[in-house]
Amino acid sequence: MMNTSPPRSPRRTASRPSPTLEDLALAAGVSRSTASRAINGGDRVSPEAQAAVERAVGDLGYIPNRAARSLVTRRTSSIALVIPEPDVRVMMDPFFAVVITGITEALRDTDVQLVLLMSRADDDASRTLRYLRGGHVDGAIVVSHHEADSWARSLAQTGLPTIFIGRPWDTASDVTYVDSDNVGGGRLAARHLVGLGRRRLATVAGPADMTAAVDRLRGWTEGLAEAGLPASPVVHGDFTTEGGAAAARRLIAEHPDIDGVFAASDLMALGVIEALQAAGRTVPGDIAVIGYDNHAVAATAPTPLTTITQPMVGMAVRAGRMLLEEIEAPGSHPEPVIYPTELVERASTAVAPTASAANA
């Protein structure tokens, strides 16, 4: 019995196969190699051939097959943005959107694509690492966080060009990173409150395992020392509003006479203000509060927040550019870049006491 079944149809029945370099060369009347050269920079190709190929590209709507190209060049034309443990809290942070926007900006008019790598904690952590070292991307930008140390080390061993946004814990293995001057930011906060005449200060610091939090706290302490003040009480929060509120409650329980608080994040500052007001204190009348991040809510909060701002978009753009450079010229190991921070004054530390005289 004859086999009368039709030949197995190709997977993609709908659209006709996209033209290959072969087709292009044929249409342009040149060889594959010439066509290839014309496409990539057009070096060592006659003007006529170049023109012919370019016209053919337009006619056929030719698009190079990335896989084939990648197979031979060993370049993928894509980089990864690694976000370790993206719990909802992390994701909702506008920080994220900014980072993505910045990197995208750095990548524009480049044909480099951004692939998102969210490594979940419950996941086999090494899965992300495997992908990274699998040669699927030409480089990676890692949003630093508490566990970043292991990442830094592992990635350094890989040899994959990597830039961290936010200084990772382990900077031993000459990792490259972009960060803002958190120490300077903390110092700014201290100076501002001291300059306002506040003397009974306290701080709600961030998690002790995050470099940004540690740095801000160090700057704050240095700033106080600079002014001849003793170290202030320190309570740790988790960068959230609730955490800030809880921290503030502990603070006023143990130190009822404070007149100034530095919260290491705007969200925490909001919580601090809430808790203080719930405890009958006025802000900034009784207690001046300063936040950090210049989060969107800082300006629109019931009590607009004085805060420390950092050029986040610029940092992300820079990280993107640095990565591209490092990919282009491996081994150049660029120096870490630290962006300056600035104070933004708003109502939460307004000099004019709201109703402080009555309460003091």
Added chain:
Amino acid sequence: MMNTSPPRSPRRTASRPSPTLEDLALAAGVSRSTASRAINGGDRVSPEAQAAVERAVGDLGYIPNRAARSLVTRRTSSIALVIPEPDVRVMMDPFFAVVITGITEALRDTDVQLVLLMSRADDDASRTLRYLRGGHVDGAIVVSHHEADSWARSLAQTGLPTIFIGRPWDTASDVTYVDSDNVGGGRLAARHLVGLGRRRLATVAGPADMTAAVDRLRGWTEGLAEAGLPASPVVHGDFTTEGGAAAARRLIAEHPDIDGVFAASDLMALGVIEALQAAGRTVPGDIAVIGYDNHAVAATAPTPLTTITQPMVGMAVRAGRMLLEEIEAPGSHPEPVIYPTELVERASTAVAPTASAANA
């Protein structure tokens, strides 16, 4: 003169080349083909061979070369998230983070990667399209917006599996999308205000070129009609707080006696409340205000917002799953999915008048 320069060193000096399937087969004592089969599902391969290969994989740390695989399978194992015109406003919207989180969730324990495609307006718009049709991804999820119509049509022609999040303008070419019941949401808002006894209503609608805005407005109007009320005054905003405030100012200028406002987004609702209070009205005392989205700020605003909520994460997860299915079984053209919306009651429409009696 002799050329004494050393041979050009390979591009990647640092790391040794990753093991290939050939190496793997050698180590496992089988042929390439068997090794390949063992890796992909292990069909038609003896238990011994399978075990040998698996052990070799562990020993060598073998990772399949995606490019090579993609070249022959014509599958890229990656999908694109297309975000048209990602201006800062769009990016900062938590909507984004949620979409990414949801899609990522749908992709977990799949080896499919998510690549971000932000097509800027000033960019050659077709660039993104070229990438999409270039076979670089197996499918795409498009976050719908005002210009989505062209996208829908173009992508439909491409034959690339595509899911829209938010109904695109042009649904003619049987595009598949996931949306929430915006009409129902608008109706909920109307019913709620009417149920509260408010009769002199008005709405701050969203941009007239966005389907979500149009639908919400339609639902609102239908809801009023249902209650035997005439169509309300309509002012359009741009979904931002400032836009909402501006709209509210026009509203009270032209209709000073309103006692209820439906804003098509929480951000606009915030602006509306601001403007109303600046004009000496109380909320909800004089005027009840209801928002839309259940944005994070809705709960924490000075006047917590009554709002309409939609299961955004679920929608994104669904979109991801649908895309995977469509990729797996092309041509199945799944039906659009509409998620229900719900009312969340908060202070901005509290029944008990705050100080309304005095003002009325």
Added chain:
DNA sequence: TTGTATGCGTTATCAC
């Protein structure tokens, strides 16, 4: 300047 030939690492076909 151009074309020829080779190889990149995999999967798929088909005899065995």
Added chain:
DNA sequence: GTGATAACGCATACAA
């Protein structure tokens, strides 16, 4: 069940 062998689409060393 297994193993040769032929694509896949492209870039490049080399010969012309």
